[in-house]
Amino acid sequence: MKLCYQVATPDVAIADSVTAYQGPLEKSFYDLASFGYDGVELMTLNPSELNWDFVRKEAEKNKLSVVLVCTGEIFGQLGLSYTHPKEEVRKEAIRRTKEIIDFASALGANINIGRIRGQYCSQLSKEQTEQLAIDAFKDLSEYGGKKKVEIAxxxxxxxxxxxxxxxxxxxxxxxxVDHPYFKLMMDVFHLNxxxxxxxxAIREYSKYNIHVHLADNNRRYPGHCGLDFEKILSTFEECGYYGNFCTEIFQIPSQEEAAKGAIAHLRPILNKVYGDKNNS
Amino acid sequence: MKLCYQVATPDVAIADSVTAYQGPLEKSFYDLASFGYDGVELMTLNPSELNWDFVRKEAEKNKLSVVLVCTGEIFGQLGLSYTHPKEEVRKEAIRRTKEIIDFASALGANINIGRIRGQYCSQLSKEQTEQLAIDAFKDLSEYGGKKKVEIAxxxxxxxxxxxxxxxxxxxxxxxxVDHPYFKLMMDVFHLNxxxxxxxxAIREYSKYNIHVHLADNNRRYPGHCGLDFEKILSTFEECGYYGNFCTEIFQIPSQEEAAKGAIAHLRPILNKVYGDKNNS
Incomplete structure (x- = not known):
């Protein structure tokens, strides 16, 4: 189990809405390691613009695992999705996701599928949207399986x-989808x-779950607002979840304060709940 | 205390995201009265396109109070706000709000200020945005006071x-703002x-509160998901709140089912919590 923080790679445009640590990767990794984090989740848009070996070595240098690569900004910043009414947009969304799978594979990470799945729209029936999503998920799971990258x-x-x-x-x-590499992740902000x-809900669907996002109910750092993280993290432990926990939060009041605030609240709870299994 | 449902007047464009009962007013008012509601909150964009006397008489015919008129769609559908960087946009937002105050006055209702307040933006400092909001709120409260319309x-x-x-x-x-007509309303979806x-939070700020929106945590009808409405409504009663409760919810699975689902859950709780004071 590792406590992780989301980090935007430098190809992601800086914006207030970005829920990740931003800036040069060397500094982000150094800061997060010095605050006490065990790993990072990368938010990436164009892996081809990055030096993969440099990313891997910088993470190793700071003893940080790279546990997941997010695909959300392919939708957030480019508007691409698997269920877009235009075929060329869907194809480009899948092509870019495969690029991110390659990048994740080089880092020993998994990827997630968030808003890039798209949405129901007036041009397609609900059944068409669902079938397009299933087709894309199968295609990506096959590709992920070959690269040992799970899709969450x-x-x-x-x-x-x-x-x-x-x-x-x-x-x-x-x-x-029914594929061994196609699984679930849980984000407590969305669950709330x-x-x-x-x-x-955690208990009922834990068997599919391979990754967790943590945020308080106001999407600030855990401990900022009202969610009961001891109760939530105990439930994950009870369910036998020993995967990673990663914050996905607004960088408020600043990214440094958000990162320090999250670990100050979460580390004592994780130590209490997971005890000896903490760094397995 | 009245249990109310949000109703869009016919000048509001029909959309999936609209949280109100839609269609001809005669049918909306008739349906909601027959489901057992005591009142309505109107979602209006262009009051000048409406026959105010007709609206008032249709409500009276169905024994429905009109308790509030929303201003949210002036932002939602037209993008106008009190803190927009362009002065002409701010002026038009205020002019339209005053039109809604006139309309609310003719119906004996109050108005609310939701998204029309605008937001912090890069063109203005935080202090400038706050001052523009305060100036607009003071102007509208003065105008509302003359028309006996409170601003929530x-x-x-x-x-x-x-x-x-x-x-x-x-x-x-x-x-x-410090004006007797400028008050607060609470929406439990946003509070969650x-x-x-x-x-x-309800206890701490109840003294300013003149109106309440109810929705479950997934913004469907109360009772659809996980919020504890008996606990929440008891807290309002404890605080001496005897104002109106109005749903503001996604019309899912249909507006008829949402309206029936909300009252089926809320009426027994309101009867239990408010007892004899139920229809005061």
Missing amino acids: LETVTIMQTNFINTLQEAAKMIKA LEEKDICQ | LETVTIMQTNFINTLQEAAKMIKA LEEKDICQ
């Missing part, structure tokens, strides 16, 4: 997409918005 | 705006996202 489907609040909002909906997709009971 | 400032999640997200921030604004503890 993320549920997202209806405030950001109308497609796959709950763990129940994600589990249905995972069963339809979309699930009847966060802990019950 | 609504806190909105950071997912929709970066300006006035918490009740603490709203209370600071209310103190700065932005407050440390919903019930504690």
Whole structure:
């Protein structure tokens, strides 16, 4: 189990809405290691613009695991998705995801599927959208399997997409895709918005889960607002989850303060809940 | 205390994201009265396109109070706000709000200020944005006071705006405006996202509060998901709140089912919590 922080690679445009540590990778990795993090999750747009060997070596130098590469900004900054009504847009979304799978493979990481799945729209029927998503997920899982990269489907609040909002909906997709490399990840910010009971939902769908995002209910660092992280993290431990925990939060009041605030709140809880299994 | 449902007047464009009952007003009012609602909140864009006398008489015919008129779609559909960097946009936002105050006055209703307040932007300093908001709020409160229309400032999640997200921030604004017609409203969907503890926040800021929006944590009808409405409504009662409760929810699975689902869940709780004071 590793406590991780999201880091934007320098090809991602700096913006207030970006939920990751930003700036030169050397500095981001150095800062996060010095705050006490065990690993990072990368938010990447164009892996081809990056020196992969440099990224790997900088992470190693700072003793940080790279556990996941996010694909969200391919949608966020370019508007590409697997269920876009235009075929050329869908193809480009898949091509770029495969590039990110290659990058993740070189780092020993997995990838996630967030908003890049797209949404229901007026030009396509619900069934067409779902079939396009399943086809893309199968294609990417086959590709991921060859590269030893797992694909983690993320549920997202209806405030950001109308497609796959709950763990129940994600589990249905995972069963339809039916591939050993196509799994689930849980983001507690989204769970707080979309699930009847966060802990019950974790228990019910834990068997599919390979990654976790942590944020408080106001999407600031855990401990800033009202979510009960001891209860939530204990539920993950009870379910036998020993994967990674990564913050995905607004960098408020500053990225340094958000990163320090998150670890100050989470590390004592993780030590208490996971005990000896903490750094397995 | 009245249980109300949000209704879009026919000048508001029909859209999936609209959180109100839609269609001809005669049908909307008839349906909601027959489901058992006591009142409505109107979502209006161009009051000048409406026959005010017709609206009033249709409401009376169905024994529905019109308790509030929303201004949100002036921002949602036209992009106008009080803190826009362009002066002509700000002026038009205020002019349209005054038109809505006139309309609300004719119906004996109040108005709310949601997303039309605007947001912090790169062209203006935070102080400039706050001052523009305070100036607009004072102007509108003066105008509202003359027409006996109270202005209810609504806190909105950071997912929709970066300006006035918490009740603490709203209370600071209310103190700065310092006008007897400028007050607060609480939306439990936004409170669940932005407050440390919903019930504690209600207790702390109840003295400013004149209106309440209800939605479940997934913004569907109360009872659809996980919020504890008995606990929340009991807190309002404890605080001596006897104002109106109005749903503001996604019309899912259909507006009829959402409206029936909300009242089926809320009416028994309101009867239990408010007892004899239910229809005061």
